[in-house]
Amino acid sequence: MEQPVPSDMETGEQSKSPSHIKLLRINRELLVTHIRNTQCLLDNLLKNDYFSEEDVEIVCACPTxxxxxxxxxxxVQSKGEEVCEFLLYVLQQLKDAYVDLRPWLSEIGFSPSQLIQSRAVVNTDPVSRYTQKLRHHLACDSKFILCYGQKEELLLEELYTDTVMELVGFTNESLGLLGSLHGLLDHSTGILNEQAETVFLSGNAGVGKSMLLQRLQGLWASGQVGGEVKFFFHFRCRMFSYFKESDVLCLQDLLFKHYCYPEQDPEEVFTFLLRFPHTALFTFDGLDELHSDFDLSSAPDISSPTALAHPLVLLANLLSGKLLKGATKLLTARTGIEIxxxxxxxxxxxxxxxxxxxxxxxxxxxxxxxxxxxLLEQLEANPNLCSLCAVPLFCWIIFRCFQHFYSAFDGALQLPDCTLTLTDIFLLATEVHLNRTQPTSLVQRNTRSQVEAFCSGQGILHSLGRLALWGMEKNLFVFSQEQVQASELQEGDLQLGFLRAMLEMGPVGEQLSYEFFHITLQAFFTAFFLVVDDKVSMQELLRFFQEWVPPGKTVVASCFPHFGPFQCLGRSGLAREDPFKNRDHFHFTNLFLCGLLSKSKQKLLQHLVPVATLKRKRKALWAHLFASLRSYLKNLPRVQTGDFNQVQAMPTFIWMLRCIYETQSEKVGQLAARGICANYLKLTYCNACSADCSALSFVLHHFHKRLALDLDNNNLNDYGVRELQPCFSRLTVIRLSVNQITDSGVKVLYEEMIKYKILTYLGLYNNxxxxxxxxxxxxxxxxxKSLTHLKLGLNKITSEGGKCLALAVKNSKSILEIGMWGNTIGDEGAQAFAEALRxxxxxxNLSLAFNGISTEGGKSLAQALQRNTSLKIFWLTKNELNDEVAENLAEMLKVNQTLKHLWLIQNQITVKGVAQLADALQKNTGIMEICLNGNLINPEEAKVFEDEKRIICF
Incomplete structure (x- = not known):
């Protein structure tokens, strides 16, 4: 393209500014080395009429x-200064396409003129175009919520609600709550291992793991999260089950051929990814659903991105950081799976x-x-339903069922006052979706009964149950078209919403597959088939209960006489060694078996299966249930602590209680309570939720002796406290630390505890x-009046609450130990506690550590201790105590001979204050240690006190 001859004025102006032609000529080899994408430059030069089609052809004809x-x-240089300046402008604007030139452009201080800035720059860089494609792909994938049996499309944006996310340590100890999804990608909080790469999200079935990832995808697609992330790869772990043992592929094929293929220059895109792995985010959903005997920790190391390996080996090396080290990886799995x-x-x-x-x-x-x-008013009146609604999946099903009945019965929305079990909820949901086959009319409402609905859909339910059981036996959750057709399901049956069709990327490209909406639904239909199919033997009926048997053991126990003779089964052929397998799908099957075989369901099921068969199966189930519970409790480790015979139960015990609760039989609950031969039940770290408290109360209210109950480090919240009400009359020890309990739950505790007045220990730490x-x-x-131990650390109690508590402590003649660590009672609260101490x-034992206590509060406490002869352990760690407080504490030590341990760690005491404390020890023979670690004293200063072993500075 011909360029106009510049005027004298323009020539003069150019002579004063740096020559862009000269700049390109001097740095020619640098540009030749680092410009790997000429197409993007050609596109922009052509779009702005700096190049002709012929120019583009000339460049493209070059061989290398x-x-x-x-x-x-x-x-470009032949066309003058403006074109050269525009070329530099494109290099500057398209940072990802020309990433290696960023330092050079900064060094030369390139600043484009207003004319050049007015030119349009189009980004046709392969990396940017691939990022755009990924954003479009994930935006479509995350726009609509995958709902149970949906006919209509529901926008995720309109329905998604955050859930409680808790950061935990290696041993699942709480590290605090995570405020938002952004925190998942935050590299400054909750880090357990700086060298590791995987963020692991764990939770119970139905708690919303997949939904959270779907929400995260949508946020990234819209640019609201992960600012530096240019690549987002989402895999469902069950996809890896499609591959044969002999299949091998390289990392590039896994990402591009089995997820999303770049429209141009895949090699360039992959090269960028390898150079800048920190720009990639991987999400792997459902590790527990990966059916394999492959062990993550023993996978062969693969460090070469071009090496061929089985997809599972690639997965393991991505998670470990051997491949694409620096990329962020999010992995989800159900509770119980560890990596x-x-x-x-x-x-x-x-x-x-x-x-x-x-x-x-x-x-x-x-x-x-x-x-x-x-709705909320009725929910608040029914803590049983509120507890079920704490699980988002169950909440959604409950709400959708009642939406259906609200529209079907002219606005008569009434939540039942009776207790609903999970089996009731799934039966209700099944009825709703079976009624979709009914013709709708504006004039006449569908009023057929639940029995009529199930009888009319018996064939469909039987086929669904057969398919569900087949998959459950093989640990499979995805079914091919051929497998679905073999189950005799018709095309119309698939429209009911029990199964959903999915296009999955497999070894041979996209393939149509089917899955139950959720793993719990597959478990429900498995149990339904085992109950209603008359050909199912007693051994087949109980096969999934073998997951309760500890590895290497066989349960054989005689049955309770109430149920007649029955030998409990030993181990079946079900696989137990799969490290990816989570047993929840078996546990849910057992739970639904108990619910379906309960007497209250006989009225419905007797129309589908002979009553004699129901009774025979119920008898076998109850016998096995009790024998398993008795054997399980008998084998639990026990510890004798004081007057308590303590047993440490495990999550399996919670599942047993859930199954017993599902029967809704008081007789069953009484027999279960009779089997608990301990008076201290420890259920810490069992991942119990509020609904489990319903099951716990169902059994424990039949326990006629006084009992200690430790539920620390679970997820009970206020609804769980309400569900424990039936057994409060038995509880002398209640430990509910780290359970998301608020003032509402504490109010329930108050109302119950003052009825019985038998409480000796109350633990509410970290709520x-x-x-x-x-x-x-x-x-x-x-x-x-019998309360001796009170643990209230790490709550949100300020000086007002502190003063109120201190007054109660002052008036108590029984209290032995108070834990207030990590509140904010300050000096006012400390002065109130000083009055209580006097x-x-x-x-x-008293802990006021980490409470914002400074000089005045510290002095008050020291002076009060001069009049105290009971306190032996006093923690004042991590406050703002100085030498003036140390001087007062020294004066106290000259008088007080009963205090044994004084912790002053991480305060503001200098060598002067330490010296005063050391001098006071010359007149004190009672104190055993004064801990001063983390104060304003250096090792050299501390040497002065080496001979006084009771002073601990480091």
């Missing part, structure tokens, strides 16, 4: 990439809906305010209790 760059530079620690960068538990989340979700599902208020809850706890302390007759 360096030759193309040289020819392009020759043509090697060396893989684990961050660990997050998904806890489901808290009461506030449930209210938010209710508002989304029921936009009509009057209807919403009515969400404020000053309001502190007033209820103070009332418990006032009313329960002449207190019983208090032995």
């Amino acid at each position: 990439q360096p030759d193309k760059v040289r020819k392009l530079l020759d043509l 090697p620690r060396q893989f684990l960068r961050k660990k997050v538990f998904l806890r489901g809906f808290s009461p506030s989340h449930l209210r938010a979700y209710s508002r989304r599902m029921f936009p009509d305010r009057a209807l919403q208020a009515r 969400q209790i404020t000053d309001v809850g502190a007033t209820y706890i103070a009332k418990i302390l006032d009313e329960c 002449n207190h007759p019983s208090l032995i």
Whole structure:
């Protein structure tokens, strides 16, 4: 293209500015070396009429990439300063396409003129275009929510509600809550291993793991999260089950051929990914659904991205960081699955809906305010339903069922007052979707009964059950078209919503497959088939209960006489060695078996299966259930602590209780309670949720002796506390630390505890209790004269709550131990506790660590201790105590001979204050240690006190 001859004025202006032609000529070899993409430059030069079609053809005709760059530079320089400046502008604007030139462009300080800035720059770089394709792909994939049996499309944006996300440590200890999805990608919080690459999300079935990833995909696609992330690869782990043992492929094929293929220059895209792996985010959903005997930790190491390996080996090496080290990997699995620690960068538990989340979700599902208020009012009156609704999946099913009945019966939305089990909910959902086959009319409503619905759909349910059982036996959750057709399901049956069709990327490209909406639904239909099929033997009926048998053991026990003779089964042929397998799908099958074989379901099922068969199966199930429970409890480790015979139960015990609860038989509950031969039940770290408290209460309210119950480090929340009400009359020890409990739950505790006044130990450490809850706890302390231990650390109690508690402590003659670590009572609260300490007759152990206590509060406590003869352990760690406080504590030590341990770690005491404390020890023979680690004293200064072994500075 011919260029106009510049005027004298223009020539003069150019002479004053740097010559862009000269700049390109001097740095020619640098540009030839680092420009790997000429097409993007040609596209922009052509679009802005700086190049002609002929120019583009000339460049493209060059045989090698360096030759193309040289020819392009020759043509650009021949066309003058403006074209050269525009070329530099394109290099500057398209940072990803010309990433290696960023330092050079910064060094030369290139600043384009206003004319050049007005030119349009199009990004046809392969990396950018692939990023755009990924965003489009994930935006489509995450736009609509995958709902149970949906006919209509529901926008994820309109329905998604956050759940409780908790950061945890290697041993699942709580590290605090995660505020948002952005925190998953935050590299500054919750890091367990800096060298590891995988963020591990764990949670119970139905708690919302897949939905969370879907939401994260949508946020990334819209540019709201992961600013530096240019590649987002989402895999469902079950996809890896499609591959044969002999299949091998390279990493590039896994990403491009089995996920999303770049439209141009895949080699260039892959090269960029290898050079900048930190720009990639991988999500792998459902490790527990990977049917394989492959062990992550023993996978062969693959460090070459071009090496051929089985896809599972590629998966393991991605998670470990051997491949694409620096990329972020998010992995989900159901609770109970663990991954090697060396893989684990961050660990997050998904806890489901808290009461506030449930209210938010209710508002989304029921936009009509009057209807919403009515629903919430009825929910609050039914803690059993609230507990079920803490699991998002079950909540959604419950809400959708009642939406259906609201529309079907002219707005008569009424939640039942009776107790609903999970089996009831799934039966209700099944009825709703079976009724889709009924013709709809504006004039006449569908009023057929549940029995009529199940009888009319008996054939469909039988086929679904056969398919579900076949998959459950083989640990398969995805079914091919041929497998679905073999189950005799018709095309119309697939429209009911029990199964959903999925296009999955497999070894031979996209292939149509089917899956039950959720693993719990597959478990329900498995149980349904085992109950209603008359050919199912007793051994087949109980086959999934073998998951309760510890590895290497066989349960053979005589049955309770109430149920006649029955030998409990030994191990079946079910695989137990699969490291990826989570047993929840078997446990849910057992739970639904118990629910379907309960007497209350006989009225429905007697129309589908002979009554004699139901009775025979129920008798066999009950016998095995009790024998298993008795054998399980007998083999649990026991510890004798004081007056308590303590047993440490495991998550399997929770599942047993769930199954017993599902029967809704008081007789069954009584027999189960009779089998608990301990008076201290420890259920810590069992991942128990609020609904499990219903099952626990169902059994424990039949336990006629007093009992200690430790439920620390679970996920009970306020609904769980409400569900424990039937057994509070038995409980002398209640430990509910780390359970998302708020003031509402504490109020329930207060109302119950003052009825019975037998409480000796109350543990509420690390919850969400404020000053309001502190007033209820103070009332418990006032009313329960036998209360000896109170743990309230790491809550949200300020000086007001502190003063209220301190007054109750002052008036208590029984309290022995108070834990207040990690609140914010400050000096006012400390002064109130000082009043409580003065002449207190019983208090032995007090922790006011990390409470914002400074000089005045510290002095008050020191002076009060001069009048105290009961306290032996006092923690004041991590406050703001200085030498003035140390001086007062030294004066106290000259008088107080009963205090044994004084912890002053991480305060502001200098060598002067330490010297005063050391001098005071010359007159004190009672104190055993004063811990001063982390104060303002260096090792050289500490040497002065080496001879005084009771002073610990380092």
